[in-house]
Amino acid sequence: MQNRSPHRPLALLACVLLFLLCTVKTFESLHVVGDRVLIRPDRGETRTDAGLILPAGVRAKDAVEGGRVVKVGPGHLMANPEYSDAEPWAPKRDAVRYLPLQAFAGDYALFLRNDAIEIEYDGETLLILPHASLLALVRPTHPEDADDFA
Numbered sequence: 001m002q003n004r005s006p007h008r009p010l011a012l013l014a015c016v017l018l019f020l021l022c023t024v025k026t027f028e029s030l031h032v033v034g035d036r037v038l039i040r041p042d043r044g045e046t047r048t049d050a051g052l053i054l055p056a057g058v059r060a061k062d063a064v065e066g067g068r069v070v071k072v073g074p075g076h077l078m079a080n081p082e083y084s085d086a087e088p089w090a091p092k093r094d095a096v097r098y099l100p101l102q103a104f105a106g107d108y109a110l111f112l113r114n115d116a117i118e119i120e121y122d123g124e125t126l127l128i129l130p131h132a133s134l135l136a137l138v139r140p141t142h143p144e145d146a147d148d149f150a
Helices: 008-023
Strands: 036-041 064-072 076-079 096-099 108-112 117-121 124-130 134-138
Touching: 036 108, 108 124
Parallel strands: none
Antiparallel strands: 036 064, 036 124, 064 108, 076 096, 108 134, 117 124
C-alpha cells in the first residue's frame, strides 16, 4: 500500500501556476505614448478564393491588415480649458489633458499597413501605429470572449 502525501496536489498546483505565470506575456512595462496603438498582427498563411495558399510574405504587401489591439496610449493631447494660472488660490490643474482613444485592448483592428512601425519586444513582433490609421474595430461583447485577449 502506497502512502500519499496530502501536500502533493498542492505542490503540483503551485508548479502549474508558476509555469503559467512565466509563460504569459505581459506588457505592463511597455508604455504606448500619445495617440498610438500597439497591435499584435495576424501573421500566417491565407487561402484565396481559388484555393491557393499565400505565405505571410505575400500578405505583407497588402495595404490593409488586421490584428489584435494589445495596448493603447493615453489619447490625443489637448489644452485643458479649466487651466488658469491667474488665480493662485484655485486648485492646481494640469495645463493639458488627453482625449481618450476609441480602441481598447482586446479589440480586433483593421489598419493601414503603410503607417505601421514594426518592433520586436520579448521575442514577439508587434506593430505601433497612430490611431488615425485604424479603419475599423471589432469589439467582442465581453473582452474575455476574444480568442487571444491580451
